[in-house]
Amino acid sequence: xxxxxxxxSFFKVNVQMSLAYRADTIVNILLNxxxxxxxxxxxxxxxxxxxxxxxxGFGELIALLGVFRLVNTIMMAIxxxxxxxxxxxxxxxxxxxxILQPVNSMFLVTFSRITVWRIWDLILAITLMVVGINxxxxxxxxxxxLTFMLLATTGTIVIYSLWIxxxxxxxxxxxxxxxxxxxxxxxxxxxxxxxxYPVWLRIIVTFIVPIAVATTIPLQALRGELxxxxxxxxxxxxxxxxxxxxxxxxxxLKRYSGASS
Amino acid sequence: xxLIIKRLWQVNWAEQWQYRANLLMYLLYWLVxxxxxxxxxxxxxxxKGSVNGYTANDFITYYLVLLICDQVTSNIVIHIFGYKIxxxxxxxxxxxxxxxxxTSVLINNIAFKVLTILGFIPVWxxxxxxxxxxxxxxxLSGILLSIPAMILGFLVSYLLSAAxxxxxFWTTRVYSIHEFYFALILLFSGQFVPLPLMPKLVQDIxxxxxxxxxxxxxxxxxxxxxxxxQIVQGYVSGLxxxxxxxxxxxxxxxNGVKRYSAVGA
Numbered sequence: 161x162x163x164x165x166x167x168x169s170f171f172k173v174n175v176q177m178s179l180a181y182r183a184d185t186i187v188n189i190l191l192n193x194x195x196x197x198x199x200x201x202x203x204x205x206x207x208x209x210x211x212x213x214x215x216x217g218f219g220e221l222i223a224l225l226g227v228f229r230l231v232n233t234i235m236m237a238i239x240x241x242x243x244x245x246x247x248x249x250x251x252x253x254x255x256x257x258x259i260l261q262p263v264n265s266m267f268l269v270t271f272s273r274i275t276v277w278r279i280w281d282l283i284l285a286i287t288l289m290v291v292g293i294n295x296x297x298x299x300x301x302x303x304x305x306l307t308f309m310l311l312a313t314t315g316t317i318v319i320y321s322l323w324i325x326x327x328x329x330x331x332x333x334x335x336x337x338x339x340x341x342x343x344x345x346x347x348x349x350x351x352x353x354x355x356x357y358p359v360w361l362r363i364i365v366t367f368i369v370p371i372a373v374a375t376t377i378p379l380q381a382l383r384g385e386l387x388x389x390x391x392x393x394x395x396x397x398x399x400x401x402x403x404x405x406x407x408x409x410x411x412x413l414k415r416y417s418g419a420s421s
Numbered sequence: 422x423x424l425i426i427k428r429l430w431q432v433n434w435a436e437q438w439q440y441r442a443n444l445l446m447y448l449l450y451w452l453v454x455x456x457x458x459x460x461x462x463x464x465x466x467x468x469k470g471s472v473n474g475y476t477a478n479d480f481i482t483y484y485l486v487l488l489i490c491d492q493v494t495s496n497i498v499i500h501i502f503g504y505k506i507x508x509x510x511x512x513x514x515x516x517x518x519x520x521x522x523x524t525s526v527l528i529n530n531i532a533f534k535v536l537t538i539l540g541f542i543p544v545w546x547x548x549x550x551x552x553x554x555x556x557x558x559x560x561l562s563g564i565l566l567s568i569p570a571m572i573l574g575f576l577v578s579y580l581l582s583a584a585x586x587x588x589x590f591w592t593t594r595v596y597s598i599h600e601f602y603f604a605l606i607l608l609f610s611g612q613f614v615p616l617p618l619m620p621k622l623v624q625d626i627x628x629x630x631x632x633x634x635x636x637x638x639x640x641x642x643x644x645x646x647x648x649x650x651q652i653v654q655g656y657v658s659g660l661x662x663x664x665x666x667x668x669x670x671x672x673x674x675x676n677g678v679k680r681y682s683a684v685g686a
Contacts, residue, residue, distance in 0.1 A: 188597075191597060205620065213461065213465060338442065342449070345446070345449045357457075358551065
């Protein structure tokens with residue numbers, strides 16, 4: 161309850177901040193629509209030259225685009241703005257104030273900045289997923305859709321955990337302000353099924369920077385390609401990576417000594 | 422003038438060298454999309470034998486050459502110059518007796534380019550061994566012909582981006598305008614896929630735009646896919662666009678500087 165209250169007040173503050181830039185919001189949404197148009201056009205170009213991509217149909221790629229946009233929205237709306245604030249707070253020592261609050265510091269660092277207009281993007285992502293699942297036809301069962309939602313959440317948690325570890329590293333290496341570039345750079349790989357990538361790239365996007373865990377793998381669950389052991393396995397990976405990230409964060413906090421001391 | 426350029430080079434080289442770790446990150450960032458497009462299209466070509474006459478090897482050679490052409494012809498003017506108009510630090514440059522955009526910004530951009538290309542060479546060699554392209558049909562004449570074409574492409578791309586950046590004299594939303602311009606390049610330059618695989622309408626419009634000079638035209642030159650008439654036609658359109666870009670930039674710049682009143686003045 162306490163957490164929810166905090167979240168809603170963060171949200172209110174961020175809405176107020178963004179209301180100061182109303183015209184920017186409209187321009188941003190227009191640009192966002194432009195990129196959606198480009199993404200649909202590029203899928204259309206691919207499917208005017210072939211009927212399947214790595215065995216996946218057009219509808220499935222639309223659903224994948226939806227999942228990709230969901231992950232992308234979380235990155236754009238929460239992860240990047242908070243990374244910026246976090247890196248700044250390590251450099252100038254304002255992290256002190258965050259730690260002094262009687263609230264979980266990981267929670268504060270994650271949610272204090274929210275790019276509000278991206279809610280629009282969230283709606284778009286969900287629409288794409290629904291449309292994509294409908295297009296990909298009759299073979300999808302309710303169970304597949306449920307495992308899809310479960311694994312999409314798990315995958316997002318895995319990426320979130322990696323992010324926590326990456327920014328926590330800043331506690332050890334103060335000058336590490338490139339901490340999230342690797343995540344940012346490989347994000348685009350989530351637009352297409354990882355199964356079409358060469359082996360070395362598939363290994364990178366599955367195990368090192370697990371973008372595919374949040375995009376390709378949920379879609380594989382939707383297609384019914386995963387057995388229950390695999391689903392359970394991915395779920396456990398999500399839980400374990402979250403626990404690990406929390407520990408790394410706590411260990412990092414102990415290293416923090418403020419900017420002036 | 423030679424001395425000025427030499428000094429500018431030393432200063433800007435040192436400035437860029439300072440950020441060499443960032444350059445590597447930039448390189449990583451820039452590399453991902455073309456590699457993904459390559460993977461997607463080779464997988465389709467492998468599954469079907471060929472796509473509209475393009476075999477898997479055609480796609481591999483296309484994107485590996487694209488990495489080179491894009492590295493040479495692209496520019497970062499908006500990033501090294503946009504903020505100077507907005508925060509007023511342009512004033513210091515305006516009182517110097519040299520054109521800021523055509524000297525120091527240009528040289529800074531070239532220093533950046535040389536450094537990223539140095540970092541890019543080993544990466545390209547690794548990609549070469551990962552994808553094992555068959556470059557047997559590439560001739561020396563094509564490579565030689567492509568060098569002036571890429572320089573021409575860079576000049577046009579640089580001046581057009583500089584013209585867009587100079588819109589910052591009027592609007593604070595210049596980064597959004599630039600994002601739109603970037604999408605146009607993506608659509609019409611052949612960056613996503615060789616132009617003949619694009620919808621007919623896109624191909625037709627691309628003929629009247631400068632963007633294929635940045636990517637598609639130099640790639641086709643290197644791969645030796647153009648007839649001599651097409652080569653001449655490409656160069657002529659490059660020169661025409663260079664003229665247009667010079668005029669456009671000059672016009673926007675002159676009017677912009679007149680409007681300019683530094684922050685705080």
